[in-house]
Amino acid sequence: MNPVVALAPRFQRAGGRDSRVTTSLAVTAFAVTTGLTLSVVGGLLGFVARAHEPLAPGQNDVRSLYEILAWVAVVLLVVPLLTLGGSAARLGVARRDARLATLRLLGVTSREVVVLTLVETAWQGLVGAVLGILLYVALLPLVALLPFQGTTFSVGELWVGWQGLLVALVAVPLLAGLSGAFSLRRVAISPLGVARRTSPKGMGFVRLVVALVGIGLFMTVSVVGGALGAAAIGALVGAMAIGFAMLNVVGPWVLGLVGKAQLRRATTPARLLAARRLLDDPRAAWRVVGGLGLAGFVAGALAVVPSITSVDASQDPQGAMLQDDLVTGALVTLVVAFLLAAVSAGIAQAAAVLDRRREIALQNLAGMPVELLDSVRRRSVLVPLLFVAVGSAVTALVMFLPLLGTAAVSDPTGILLLLAFLAVGCALVFVATETSRPLLRSVLTDTVVRAD
Structure with missing residues (x-):
């Protein structure tokens, strides 16, 4: 060997x-x-x-x-x-x-x-x-x-x-x-x-271009899908997968811009350090909140379901069954997506604390209070969390606009459900990231700073 x-x-x-x-x-x-x-x-x-x-x-x-x-x-x-x-x-x-x-x-x-x-x-x-x-x-x-x-x-x-x-x-x-x-x-x-x-090399503007091409591909296929015949469904699903995956490409770059904006407006030590941390490694921040971004996209894509499920069961029993199945499938998909986002965020945030063990320990030895460190940890998650959740949902609504028209926004029920799901998802993911708080405390109890 x-x-x-x-x-x-x-x-x-x-x-x-x-x-x-x-x-x-x-x-x-x-x-x-x-x-x-x-x-x-x-x-x-x-x-x-x-x-x-x-x-x-x-x-x-x-x-x-x-x-x-x-x-x-x-x-x-x-x-x-x-x-x-x-x-x-x-x-x-x-x-x-x-x-x-x-x-x-x-x-x-x-x-x-x-x-x-x-x-x-x-x-x-x-x-x-x-x-x-x-x-x-x-x-x-x-x-x-x-x-x-x-x-x-x-x-x-x-x-x-x-x-x-x-x-x-x-x-x-x-x-x-x-x-x-x-x-x-x-x-x-x-x-x-x-x-x-x-510091690693920064991310370029090309990420936004690649993401726009992927999203534009889905919107184009949505418009010309009728001309593709039997291949239309396969092309549409494939284009949706590409556009969806592009969120992972553009997400870290967008969080880098958010970090720059936060840095310019920082007025407290916690905001300054959180912005610096986000700007230093937006990819790590995306690993924490990216799951919610993808779940927010799912929520935005399924916000149209209430507007297309209005079948009278007495007139069309089979259509009513399809309506119930659409709602069930949408709810199951959303629940799995948000639970997955919470698991992903909790695991990534715990790993981020361990990755920054030496930095955190040195800051603590230099006199930074534990409360400030905890505030920085929380703030470095909360701002990207809200931005990514809303941004990904809006992206989904825009992507599906050529396919479904204004159905997703014309019915207020869909928008209200979208806001409710985003609120629940953000709360769930934030609670998951808070599970790393005891880990941060345990890191600070070790007074020996390892060189690794």
Whole structure:
């Protein structure tokens, strides 16, 4: 075995308690990602299986519509799930980069550093995938209780098969390894810069251009979809996935602009330090609030549901059933999206506290009170949280404007529901980030500042 690769277990243990906490957070994130992804895919397979069953006499065949809506739900949920999985591989990246940079300065090659990271993150992904499969199995009976098309699902309809489980066991560690290796580009290029804590290169305006192209693609497909014939639905769902994913591209750049605006208006020490922290690493801030941004997009996309569900059950029983199923599907999608956002925010915020352990400890030793540190931690989350939630929901409304017209804004019920969901989602995510408060206190109890 390569002697450097043999260092992987010792390298993991070298981080001490902080490394164990970070590893636990990463494994938890991978487990949630795997379990919920398998549940979402299982629901899609359930609708596909029902679409091939014999149709009852006297009923219109709307099963293809259910398939389309199921694909839309998959896109709206799988993108944030994959984002959480990618973020999990980068938990504790600052402290890991520092240790890897030291190895690089001692003569370890870039390839060996990459292999070390692949080993560390891939096994976290594998453990998380196994736990996620157990979570999926535990959720199967609960998901099967959801009523759609006049009946509940059977567990067999939601089962992804042994092939699906095998794909998860391969794909999750692969995603973990690739994400972890991608985060090492600073170490591989300039280990001395990492060791000296040199600020990373800023993000360019090109991120906004790329995001606008992705969003514009969906809006264009929405307008010309009729000319695409049978391929229109596939093109629309694909374009929506691209536009949705572009939020991850433009989100950190926008938060950087928010940090600059906050810095200019800062009038208190807490506001100044929070703005500096946001401006210093907007990508880390996005990892905390990005889940809510994606959930806010889902909420904005589903705000139109009340305006298109006005069927008289006595005149059209099948249409009334479809209306109820639309509402149920929208609520389930929103609940999962916001719970996912809360889990993502809580894990990322805890990892951020550990990544800044040395900085926080030095500030405390320099005389900064604990209350101020806690205020900075809270403020660095709250402002981006509100901005991202509203901005992502508005983005969704704009994207769907060519497809649905003014339906989402003409009915006040949809807007009121959107505001209510955003308020609940923001509160849920904020509470999740507050779980890192005891961790901050425990960091400050250690009076020895480690050099890592």
